[in-house]
Amino acid sequence: MKRFLIQRLLQLIPVLIIMTFIVFSLVYVAGDPVALMLPEEASPEDVARVQESLGLNEPFYVQYGIFLTNAVQGDFGQSYRYNQDAMSIVLERVPATMELAIASMIFATIIAIPMGIWSATRRNTFIDLFITGSSVLGKAMPNFWLGIMFILILAVNTQIFPVSGRGTFMHVVLPAITLGTAVAAEMTRLTRSNMIEILQQDYVRTAKAKGVSNGIVTYKHSFRNALIPVVTIMALQTSTLVGGAIVTEQVFAWPGIGQLLVQAVNARDMAIVQAAVFLIALLVIFINFIADVLYRLLDPRIKY
Amino acid sequence: MKDENQLLNVSNLQTHFFTENGTVPSVDGVSFQVNKGELVAIVGESGSGKSVTSLSIMGLVEDPGKIVGGDIMFEDKNLATYTNKQMRKIRGNDIAMIFQEPLTSLNPVFTIGNQLREAILQHQNVDKATAKKMSIDMLTQVGIPRADKVYNSFPHSLSGGMRQRVMIAMSLSCNPKLLIADEPTTALDVTIQAQILELMKDLVKKMDTAIILITHDLGVVAELVDRVIVMYAGQVVEQSDVFTLFKDPKHPYTKGLLDSTPKIQDLNEELISIKGTVPTPANMPEGCRFHPRCPHAMDHCISHEPQLETMENGREVRCWLFDEEVMEHERQKSGNEGTPQK
Amino acid sequence: GGEDNNDNEANTGNADEGNDNNAAEETDNNNAENDDEGQAEAEELIEDSTLVIAMGTDMVSWDIHDHGNTSTEAVHVNVFDYMFKRNKDTMEVEPHLVSDYESIEDDVWEFTIRDDVYFHNGDQLTAEDVKFTFDRVMEDDTLSEHARFTQLGDIEVLDEFTVRMTTDGPQPSLLNRLGQTGASILPKDYIEENGMDHFLDEPVGSGPYSFVNWARDDRVELEKFDDYFLGEDFTEWEEVVFRAIPETSTRVGELLTGNAHVVTDIPPNEWDRVDENDGTRHINAESNRTMLIIVRQTEGVATSDPRVVEAIDLAIDNEAITEQVMQGSGTPTRTRMTPGNVGANEDLFDTFVYDQERARELLAEAGYEDGLEITMQAPQGRYLMDSDIAEVITGMLSEVGIDLNLEFLEWSQFIEHYQGNTNEELMLLGLASSLFDSAQGLDHYTSESPLNEGRMDWVNEEFDELFFAADVNMDPEERSQQYQDAQEILAEERPHIYLHSINMNFGVSDLVDYEPRIDEMYYADEITRR
Amino acid sequence: MSDKKVETKEPHKSNTQEPLLEIRGLKKHFDVTEGWFKKKREYLRAVDGIDLKVYPGETLGIVGESGCGKSTTGNLIVRLLEATEGEIIFEGENLTELDGEKLRQKRKDIQMIFQDPFSSLNPRMRVFELIAEPLRTHQTHKGKALSERVYELMDVVGLSAEFAQRFPHEFSGGQRQRIGIARALALNPKLLVCDEPVSALDVSIQSQILNLLKRLQEQFNLTLVFIAHGLPAVKHISDRIAVMYLGKVVELTTREKLFANPMHPYTEGLLTAVPVPDPEVRDTRERVVLKGDIPSPVNPPSGCSFHTRCPFADEKCKQDTPAFEELKPDHFVACHYPLEGGKGTIQRS
Amino acid sequence: MSQQVTPEPIPEPPVEPTPESKRRLKKSSPITRWAKLLLKSKTGTVGLFIVLVVFIVGIFADQLAPFGVNEQNYANMLAPPSWAEGGTSEHFLGTDNLGRDILSRIIYGTTISLLVGIFSVVVAGVLGMAAGLFSGYYGGWLDTITMRLVDAFLSIPNILFILVILSVLNPGILTLIFAIGVTNWVIYARLIRGEVLSVKEREYVKAAKSIGTKNMTIIRRHILPNVFSTFIVISTLSVATTIILEASLSFLGMGVQPPDVSWGYMLADGRDYLATNWWLATFPGLAITITVLGIIFLGDWLRDVLDPRSQGR
Ligand SMILES: Nc1ncnc2c1ncn2[C@@H]1O[C@H](COP(=O)(O)OP(=O)(O)OP(=O)(O)O)[C@@H](O)[C@H]1O
Ligand SMILES: Nc1ncnc2c1ncn2[C@@H]1O[C@H](COP(=O)(O)OP(=O)(O)OP(=O)(O)O)[C@@H](O)[C@H]1O
Ligand SMILES: [Mg+2]
């Protein structure tokens, strides 16, 4: 287990280096943020001075080297917009995004797993068709549209949930459902197809041959096995989830990384972009790692 | 006629699969009996309907398959009419089954003990501790060393032979009256196969369980069983005690099967083979199902389907060659027209 | 000179607010029955003396000298105080922290600070703080407000409550300058003791509200400052919350459900919904932001021909835009100085030219009878209905035979083109003037202005003469006349084609009274309980 | 029974002829260490030092339990795998040293028939293309000559010409295996390595293919290496048989000697474990039922690797690895206590 | 002839075609087989129908649209659909805030939505296919580098990546296609590589190697055709996700830029009118949903037909 952990950490390094390199190159190509930082009447000398003070006049590889050295020490530079340490601004937002992501994951799981099992065990019935249909529909709706509809119907017209913002449990419900719908749809389809495959496995037949009840066959023998691939693929979905959060956060004025990011991108506040992308990547990798551990817990065939 | 000794009587069993490409009559009128404590083999090439027959007995035919006709009398119950719920009491308790693939027939995520115990808890009124003791006993009986350790391990840490032993222990754990073993050794090495066959023989002797052994390895049949049922294309084509069958096979298919089996004793003969391949159930030939491959096929065979006829010592054969009338007719024809068709 | 012209221009915060309370029209629905829940929420908040204002964007910084952003300033005004403050009705500057002031010479001013002003941390506000504040912005050239304050020149502390400013030449608009962005007074001791970073985390001012919390992109929370120099009753709110809600329908949703009392940036299609809802109303108020098209008149460009430019102006039906597209949320204009600004030419306001026939003739005269293809760059989502306006203009120009390539740009790219002078023939922009003085609004057009050269390349000597004369003219009457004449020239020659002044639109709860200010500041104390 | 007995070939010509293929000290170790950092690298010794000679025109059978390294050996011979150690000398040239174009040319002479007729043919290629592929690859035939050659090959393996434009899935297993054989024969190879060519087939089809291979061998004077784990099939086709256990050859001799007088206890266990399709002998037949499971090739037992299952093993077997020696003429065995007379009498040396 | 059957050696082949292979021969034309499988699957039929209709609409947009894409009419702004209360007869789906005909814009939007959807998938597919094929086949350091690159890409949400790229480059359809393409290639690379790893272990690849076939030939003739079905399936579904992605980008202000119009743009543009003028966003939303639905159905069906395992079922 320890070795597994160390190994995973070491594997992280190249991924993060490549990733920062990609983002850094993009930032570099994006041209310099000085134009946006200075008032319009700034003279070319002013521009050059600021560029120099920010190290923007160095060649690309030097800039990247400096960035990397600083980044290793946790310093992603100052936000141009906020004049503050970029990483600490991004870190402020992590709890909100995590809250949203976890809530929507929970929502998706609660909805999707039973639905998937249900439709797999009643294959080709009306219920199956209905569940499959709704999950396809769930994938086909852009989530900002869904979010606005939820606000109109459930927050403005019926006033069951608060419209926006973060705070109580009720606040997280609508954003979580909005964000979780596509994930739930995906997960339902996945659970269904896994269950169908597992139900055809020899060991399920063995269980049936023992004369145990349908419940044991479905939930003990099949579900646990079906869950294994679901876990890994759902982990791969985290990055989609965070992507969806960018949109969802905007709709619900949810003060998470997503909103910060979009604004930072628009303002070319690249220190923030770098820090946020880095953090998101870490988060995604971390969740994949958790999934890996879970995977290993669920499946005794895999050893540490 | 109800025999005192009879345990299972399958008569005219028909199991069809209603697939998208039409109905597949995988089992098409199979009849046979099994007596208490008897070792019976069902042989036949791949796809001849052996597994489907056994699954029908277990009530485990999956959609889109269905038993569409015939009876499966087990003791005095007609299993063909049983619901899934009723079957659950029979399965694992009265009739147990061992599947072909020991590698995939055990659930990879639960311990051996967990899976073994399950059947005992399901059918016998005992607590967990007792069930555990019984399971470990059973494991010891099938010759697994350090059974209590194996009890807590996962299937993947066992070798193929051990897994198959676990499967056997599992199926015998409720003392079933009938054990169906569907190709229990095909996935194993010969040396391990020998161990398993030895073990099954011993256990049956000890527990007086009847066994239906499904295989297409005639060597295994010859080693183990009392009686042989030969299936071809969803039907029984011959049924006989094992000694007579090997000495004097009647049906041309049985003969072909015996001849094409390489024998370790005789050297250097050219092997005899049956030409062609087994027809798929979707493209069943008219008349005798074996006629396109049969070296003795006659005109009559092409258009008329033979029935399973009983011969001396309870043997049964499904072939026109043993119908006096037909043969008489054919002989006349060949007299008139020259040599009979090959 | 070219000093203070860029105030609140293109790079100001979100779109379009502004006010002139004469023009503010209110729609009110008191006859309808109450929407219970929404009303209940709102009432609950009011009872707690909490005021919630929902804006489209969040403030960006507590650094008064380094944000260049109207919506940030709109929050700052509640926490910081200025030496002068604009009257909410007349928009004229009045002394605020200053008890007395005097212009000793054209370029020497003396200000006496009130002696009863305290910062939130208990320190008294003195002349030292004033000097500290302005010295900071004048010395540090990385601050975005730096260029706008360099003219203040030397500041001398005469005694504890008196400062003397020696300006860089005569500054007729000095008082306006002292009442605008960047001129609020910082606590010298607090910052020197704790450092600027600490100040940015926990800002301290002398305004009616003190800082409690800022959750970025979510909310700013302020609470009443009990020792405010204008007395405890200055404001009736114990707590003020500014919320940032980017999505329009969400923002409106918060108003309708009673979770916000004042909501900014309501597009025309939502007006009915806000009005028809019980307990809320919609307010349409003028701002001093003008929508205009920058015309490149550089040699060789099609639009260097005045006939083409005139044709474009004539082809645009300004009223159709304001009335049909914007549902009355704007007024056609031929000048960028809206009424209320010093030197505004009111004759040019609320008029427009529109004559398709003539436009075609002019184009033909200019040699484009077979059509003309030009490009317009436009931002998207920056100003009220900006993309719609751009598309409508495209449609209008096509009717007279101008094929307009519309190039929508993301804001940072747009501003890059703007600043890099890589603008095409036309560029759609909204400009405001936070100084409320033509000195700032008309500086664009002088031949020396970096905002003209390379971007518009429009030169008119007569205009230059008028502008520079007015710039140092300490006689208000005469100065105003000079500016008005200059605007006449602009309306004819069209370095900018003016479209309309933009109105601000608010959704307001019926529990409060609110008259939007034309300078787009949200003084919480000016919002009152009904 | 049939009188059509196939001539027993003259015994191997070991002393008279140069071997076509000679394997010396061949090893293949697979790295099974997971991850980048591990204290100790672990290897799976799939093939752990084997020496074999194959003479022109003969058939060498290789038998052994599943996982003992038979396929790996086969793959090493045709250079589908790189050997960890050892030499494979084919017609005097060391194959393990060949590379690039030279190797490609050499491949013409060594062909392989694969175990699974279902997976060894590209499902998206037509029969004609499949058989033509080797010819095209080596550009031996073109145009008309090519198609003539393809049809000729189809005829040789008993596929009628009308099948040429069909896809593999339209054939039965036996027919597919024939396509595989036709491909292998296309370039007139000298050596044909058959890796369990019949174990995926039904009994009745197995015999068709075995007969065909035998016929082709005579017809084209092929040299065969025939790998299988079913002894009966190997017996039918081989002249000499090598018995492998855990990556090593433990016994090598003519098939007559092997069947009549196995000297390695493992060989004996293997022989008697094969069920005999004759119920008459089942109660009288003697068998040695081996106990225990096959040890792992990652951690092979010390000394004689068979000692864990051997009924005759003692301390010596645990410690010393027995040499692979020619204990009797043409009978090589690696055992400290080889069997004498095939009846379990132990010859203590 | 005696009744006793004497075993005779059975003559050697040529082997006759089996009845089954005869049957297959008759029907081996893939098109008829596909059509048959298609008609058997109801959702597949629906999916194909939808996709065909969408394509036809996209191709003949100019002919089909009753109004110009940017034809404005201030006199008739925000008119409800003709069949709804207050609607005008000439605008079947109503007009938008500039009085443009929504039906016409949806018809024109089809072209661009499809263009973006399809071409970005082509870009991603070609890149990903190449990366997957070569890294999977050759393995080694090439594989290591490619897979680390893939990991890096996968750890950043693609919408974010696209946002950054779009903010760097000038927005427009080409940029959009490029941005989506270069961020989505990893999905293909990873899946194709996985497939290649399994295909290259198949015996027919070994067989090809053993006869001395060159690596490029093996990739081209043996690997590529056998991973192609996977590719087709992913790319179909990818078209669906891209259409939704484009909508999200429009929502963030980075999608298609006017005067071009796509469904995503219309949906994002009309979202402010959801509460008051529902038809602005609802119809483009429906167009997206139905199309995506159709594509998903079609993709599922393709998965079934192209997966040899499911052919027997
Ligand atoms: N689920 C199913 N759907 C359609 N046909 C099926 C299904 N299951 C089995 N069959 C068909 O039924 C026939 C008999 O199959 P069965 O499994 O009984 O053969 P078998 O004799 O056991 O063969 P093997 O020796 O390969 O196990 C086969 O032709 C098979 O194609
Ligand atoms: N590419 C590989 N990587 C790691 N281990 C391998 C690889 N190929 C084979 N092995 C291992 O090498 C050993 C020998 O394998 P090989 O396939 O040669 O056995 P075999 O005798 O052909 O068995 P079978 O009769 O089952 O085909 C086995 O333990 C196998 O798991
Ligand atoms: Mg079977």
Ligand SMILES: [Mg+2]
């Ligand atoms: Mg092998």
